[in-house]
Amino acid sequence: MKRIIIADDSATARMFIKRCLQIIGLGDAEIIEAEHGKEALTAAKAQDVDLLLTDLNMPVMDGETLVKWVKSSPKLCDLPVIVITSAGNPAKEAKLLKLGAHRVLNKPVSPPMMMDALAEFLDK
Amino acid sequence: MIEHNPLYQSMISAVSQTLENMAFTEVMEKLDRSYEIPTEELVWNSLLINDPVQGEIRLAMPKRVLKNLTGSIFGINDEEITQAQMDDIQNELLNTIVGLFLSNLFSDDQEYQMGLPESGREELPEIDANTIVWKLMTGEEDPLQIFAIGASLVALKNQ
Numbered sequence: 001m002k003r004i005i006i007a008d009d010s011a012t013a014r015m016f017i018k019r020c021l022q023i024i025g026l027g028d029a030e031i032i033e034a035e036h037g038k039e040a041l042t043a044a045k046a047q048d049v050d051l052l053l054t055d056l057n058m059p060v061m062d063g064e065t066l067v068k069w070v071k072s073s074p075k076l077c078d079l080p081v082i083v084i085t086s087a088g089n090p091a092k093e094a095k096l097l098k099l100g101a102h103r104v105l106n107k108p109v110s111p112p113m114m115m116d117a118l119a120e121f122l123d124k
Numbered sequence: 125m126i127e128h129n130p131l132y133q134s135m136i137s138a139v140s141q142t143l144e145n146m147a148f149t150e151v152m153e154k155l156d157r158s159y160e161i162p163t164e165e166l167v168w169n170s171l172l173i174n175d176p177v178q179g180e181i182r183l184a185m186p187k188r189v190l191k192n193l194t195g196s197i198f199g200i201n202d203e204e205i206t207q208a209q210m211d212d213i214q215n216e217l218l219n220t221i222v223g224l225f226l227s228n229l230f231s232d233d234q235e236y237q238m239g240l241p242e243s244g245r246e247e248l249p250e251i252d253a254n255t256i257v258w259k260l261m262t263g264e265e266d267p268l269q270i271f272a273i274g275a276s277l278v279a280l281k282n283q
Contacts, residue, residue, distance in 0.1 A: 009240070011209070012197065012216040016146070057219070057240055086223025090232040106227070107220045108145035 002029040002121070003048065007040035007066065008055035008084070013107070017053055017084060020114040037061030041069050044076055051121060056085040056092075064096065071100035082117055084109050131229060131281040135258055135270055138224035142217060143262065147193050150263040157259055161186055161267055168248050169214050171222050172239035179277025181225070181270065183218045184248055189266040190214055215241035221270070229280065254278050 004021065006014050014033050021029060029050075034040035037054065038061040044052060052070065056063035063083055070076045083096050086107040093104040103117045140151045161184060168184040187210075194205050194213045218241045226236045251257065251271060256278055258270040272278060 010212055010216040010219070012212045013219075015198065057238060059240065086220045087226075087236070087238050088223070089227050089230070089235065091235045095235075107223060108142060110145065 002026060002050045003032065004029050004051045004053065005032045005034060005040050005043055005049055006053045007034040007037060007058065007063070009035050009058045010055070013055060013084075017109065017114075020109060020111045023111040024115045024118065026118070035059075037063060037066030037069070040066055044070065044079060045073075049079060051118075052079055052081045054081060054083055056083060056087050064099070067096060067099045067101050080121065129281045130283065131256070131272075131278075132258070134228035135221075135225050135272070136260075137228055138221045139258070139260060139268070139270060141224055142220045146217065146220065147197055147262075149193075151260050151268065152263075154259040154261045154267060159259060159267060161269060163247060166248060167210070167214065168244040169211075169218050169241050170244060171218050171241040173222065173226065173236065173274070173277060174239060175237035176230070176234060177274070177276040177280065179272060179274025181218065181222050181272055182244070182248070183214065183221065184269040184271070185214075186267065189262070189268070192264075192266070193217075211243045215243065256281065 006017050008014050018031055032043050034043055036058040040052065040054060054063045054066055067081055070079055070081055080102045083101050083104045084107060088104050088106045096104050105113050105117055143149050143151045165186040166184055167187045167190055168182055170180050170182040173179045190210050191205055194210045195202060197213055198209060222238055230236060254273060254275045256272045260268045262268065
């Protein structure tokens with residue numbers, strides 16, 4: 001069973017992402033919800049996680065900082081990270097990909113977008 | 125009056141895309157430009173744009189409209205809806221709208237910085253000369269209003 005962290009300060013956004021995951025066939029994944037980057041980082045360090053989905057604009061620790069922390073951690077550097085954000089554009093996307101994010105999706109995210117981004121994880 | 129400048133159309137497009145994807149409702153301009161949402165019914169929130177221009181975007185709607193959207197989006201009955209859920213829906217709507225608005229408005233190589241949405245606790249502030257107002261309605265003819273405030277933000281309408 002896959003274990004996925006969703007980091008977003010909005011309960012609505014987390015719900016939409018969970019709904020997308022259910023629709024694309026990841027409904028039985030264990031979902032760990034975090035309201036900010038620090039909470040997500042703590043959860044990722046405490047257990048084996050298969051995927052991190054994160055917003056950018058969050059209090060305490062934002063998504064860009066979370067990506068930096070994950071990718072600089074020996075334990076977490078191979079963890080796939082997908083950024084789901086309202087604050088993305090090609091320039092920001094290039095920056096996040098350079099930091100090590102796997103994909104950047106712009107809100108509002110839809111099941112087909114999620115399917116495309118997670119295709120390689122769905123087959124495992 | 126339908127304005128065709130990029131600033132105006134960027135916001136129309138952003139609101140339409142957001143409401144269609146998140147709440148499965150279309151959005152159109154309200155023809156009665158004199159319409160104002162009664163103060164006692166109105167709920168609003170705001171989000172700051174920090175870079176490359178400085179401004180504020182506010183989203184206002186009647187509380188019953190927000191309640192309907194909340195029930196529809198969460199798939200719950202009226203009695204189950206909490207204030208926290210309504211605040212969160214309104215904040216996520218505004219967050220998504222502003223992101224799309226800025227993405228529509230600026231070139232691909234322009235980074236921008238937004239703040240976090242905040243629910244308005246007092247009365248909606250008065251508008252001034254550096255304000256643009258979008259008076260919109262949903263497919264169910266429920267009113268929505270968007271305000272863009274700030275000289276450097278509003279000046280983009282002339283570009």
